[in-house]
Amino acid sequence: MPxxxxxxxxxxxxxxxxxxxxxxxxxxxxxxxxxxxARNGQEALKLVEAHSPDVIVLxxxxxxxxxxxxxxxxxxxxxxxxxxxxTQISATGEKISSLEEGADDYLNKPFDSYExxxxxxxxxxxxxxxxxxxxxxxxxxxxxxxxERSAQRVWLDGKDIPLSNKAFGVxxxxxxxxxxxxxxxxxxxxxxxxxxxAGMRTVDVRIAEIRRKLGDHDFIETVPGEGYxxxxxxxxxx
Amino acid sequence: MTRLLGWVGIVVVIIGxxxxxxxRLALPADRLRFEFWADPAVATLIVAVLIxxxxxxxxxxxxxxxxxxxxxxxxxxxxxxxxRRQFLQRLDHxxxxxxxxxxxxxxxxxxxxxxxHQAIREVRTQADRLTQLTRGLRRLADLETRxxxxxxxxxxxxxxxxxxxxxxxxxxxxxxVQRAPWPLPPIQGDRELLLMVFRNLVDNALKYSAAPVQxxxxxxxxxxxxxxxxxxxxxxxxxxPRVTAELYRGANTHDVAGSxxxxxxxxxxxERHGGRLELRSRLNQGTIATVQxxxxx
Numbered sequence: 001m002p003x004x005x006x007x008x009x010x011x012x013x014x015x016x017x018x019x020x021x022x023x024x025x026x027x028x029x030x031x032x033x034x035x036x037x038a039r040n041g042q043e044a045l046k047l048v049e050a051h052s053p054d055v056i057v058l059x060x061x062x063x064x065x066x067x068x069x070x071x072x073x074x075x076x077x078x079x080x081x082x083x084x085x086x087t088q089i090s091a092t093g094e095k096i097s098s099l100e101e102g103a104d105d106y107l108n109k110p111f112d113s114y115e116x117x118x119x120x121x122x123x124x125x126x127x128x129x130x131x132x133x134x135x136x137x138x139x140x141x142x143x144x145x146x147x148e149r150s151a152q153r154v155w156l157d158g159k160d161i162p163l164s165n166k167a168f169g170v171x172x173x174x175x176x177x178x179x180x181x182x183x184x185x186x187x188x189x190x191x192x193x194x195x196x197x198a199g200m201r202t203v204d205v206r207i208a209e210i211r212r213k214l215g216d217h218d219f220i221e222t223v224p225g226e227g228y229x230x231x232x233x234x235x236x237x238x
Numbered sequence: 239m240t241r242l243l244g245w246v247g248i249v250v251v252i253i254g255x256x257x258x259x260x261x262r263l264a265l266p267a268d269r270l271r272f273e274f275w276a277d278p279a280v281a282t283l284i285v286a287v288l289i290x291x292x293x294x295x296x297x298x299x300x301x302x303x304x305x306x307x308x309x310x311x312x313x314x315x316x317x318x319x320x321x322r323r324q325f326l327q328r329l330d331h332x333x334x335x336x337x338x339x340x341x342x343x344x345x346x347x348x349x350x351x352x353x354x355h356q357a358i359r360e361v362r363t364q365a366d367r368l369t370q371l372t373r374g375l376r377r378l379a380d381l382e383t384r385x386x387x388x389x390x391x392x393x394x395x396x397x398x399x400x401x402x403x404x405x406x407x408x409x410x411x412x413x414x415v416q417r418a419p420w421p422l423p424p425i426q427g428d429r430e431l432l433l434m435v436f437r438n439l440v441d442n443a444l445k446y447s448a449a450p451v452q453x454x455x456x457x458x459x460x461x462x463x464x465x466x467x468x469x470x471x472x473x474x475x476x477x478x479p480r481v482t483a484e485l486y487r488g489a490n491t492h493d494v495a496g497s498x499x500x501x502x503x504x505x506x507x508x509e510r511h512g513g514r515l516e517l518r519s520r521l522n523q524g525t526i527a528t529v530q531x532x533x534x535x
Contacts, residue, residue, distance in 0.1 A: 017335050023342035030349055110337035110369050113345040165387055166430075192430070199403040202430060 009124055010034045012053040014044040016062045027113035041065025055120055059086045068101050075102035082123040102136055135176030139237035147175055156214055167209040178234040183227035246293045254286015330375035340365050374499035381506045386428040393422050393455055400436045406444055415455045422455055425462045425531060431507045438500045439527045443468035445494055461532045469524040478519055
């Protein structure tokens with residue numbers, strides 16, 4: 001049966017560990033995903049070509065071609081299918097590099113299947129856009145504010161604004177999802193990346209830093225009981 | 239030892255010189271005619287100088303040997319430390335994939351087994367414990383490589399946040415931060431790591447003590463000094479020097495859940511801030527954990 005006609009979203013699961021891949025495939029099928037499996041990067045690329053999955057789960061450490069390389073090749077080829085990367089090392093650097101390589105989300109091993117399913121649903125809910133989505137773009141511009149992800153710098157009216165790494169991460173995350181409310185939990189998870197969250201107030205401290213350093217401009221709105229939202233529209237450059 | 243030999247050399251020369259004078263004075267007048275080689279005073283002096291030179295030479299050789307031995311030991315200790323850290327990292331690495339498989343297959347098992355099957359619950363609890371352990375190991379490894387994000391940190395706000403995070407009932411925690419004659423100055427440090435330090439210490443104190451825990455913060459001789467004081471079960475004297483080692487747990491803690499990594503993480507973070515962690519404890523009386531971080535580091 002051709003996958004395109006399936007009402008359930010198609011997921012490509014790429015991991016060289018049979019026990020993990022098999023276990024996840026069963027759990028994802030129960031959660032009404034149509035599951036394709038690949039053992040390595042080469043197989044993964046062939047399956048993407050043949051079946052155009054809706055979302056990809058990609059382990060990093062694999063023989064033949066690792067997850068990073070798969071991600072890089074897909075993005076270079078203009079394929080923006082959402083990717084969840086299964087990182088092996090949780091150091092912030094590792095996470096940043098997976099995001100730089102174009103993964104939409106990452107998950108640390110060990111995780112349980114419910115965690116993964118929740119992430120996948122969140123990714124699939126995001127409205128599909130043609131071309132590179134804002135959360136993967138390198139340069140984001142909103143009025144007088146300009147953010148460059150690779151250089152980790154922010155300019156307001158052309159003036160360089162020094163932000164701490166975490167404050168930069170929060171601003172980049174919110175700008176990449178302009179208009180959407182992002183919860184403190186999501187920010188902690190995506191920007192901090194520690195398994196044991198540092199606490200909600202930690203997020204507020206960084207929001208306060210961004211507001212203080214960007215002056216009186218109301219770029220970020222507090223949505224009581226929900227989280228934060230970047231208000232103005234954001235343009236993607238590069 | 240080598241220093242002693244050096245001193246022996248000097249003393250021998252002095253005694254030799256004095257002995258030579260003594261010999262000259264003690265000799266009868268008819269022997270006062272000076273014959274260099276036959277003069278017993280000269281002979282005494284030459285012997286003394288020879289003994290002194292031998293002593294100094296032995297001293298120099300021993301000193302050189304000790305220094306190279308010490309260097310070798312330091313190198314060996316550093317290599318062992320690096321190896322130990324790598325081992326912990328590898329352990330974390332090797333645990334991750336099997337643990338993921340266990341977690342995922344447990345979810346599958348739960349989907350087909352009777353609701354809340356006791357055995358599944360138990361396996362999950364144990365898998366969660368291992369998961370916590372791998373997270374602790376990873377955090378420790380991260381701490382070695384992660385650059386500190388240093389900024390100005392208001393200690394009173396940070397401690398308030400710790401209390402918020404722990405959600406301990408108000409009668410279990412007493413916070414006492416220096417307010418007079420001047421307020422506690424802010425410290426330069428990595429805010430989130432410092433939060434982890436105080437959170438771990440307060441968590442520990444609450445875990446091992448039923449009575450209220452005190453947290454005191456002061457500025458003392460150019461350092462921030464935070465004490466976490468509990469009146470709990472204390473740490474046995476034999477364990478005290480080792481409780482900050484990775485995976486080490488005190489003999490009297492086995493009834494309390496823990497990974498044996500908390501204090502190791504605390505110590506590593508404090509060291510990276512140029513400070514030190516000191517633990518004083520008396521069995522069945524309580525423990526004082528003192529964190530000292532210099533304001534200038």
